[in-house]
Amino acid sequence: MLTSIDRVMIYAVLCIISFSTIMLISHHATGLFAVGGLLATILGLWVEFASKNKLEQQKK
Numbered sequence: 499m500l501t502s503i504d505r506v507m508i509y510a511v512l513c514i515i516s517f518s519t520i521m522l523i524s525h526h527a528t529g530l531f532a533v534g535g536l537l538a539t540i541l542g543l544w545v546e547f548a549s550k551n552k553l554e555q556q557k558k
Contacts, residue, residue, distance in 0.1 A: 505546055513539040
């Protein structure tokens with residue numbers, strides 16, 4: 499079972515990889531997949547932080 503910090507680190511690494519791919523490759527098809535990966539990681543981080551805030555509020 500992954501902890502919250504483990505999931506955030508995985509999302510951060512995927513974000514760095516996707517951003518690097520966007521910067522280094524000029525092909526449109528590969529760039530499209532990299533943009534999709536970047537959007538997926540941003541969405542994943544958003545969901546992770548949103549659920550973390552809800553859990554903290556429920557603990558209080």
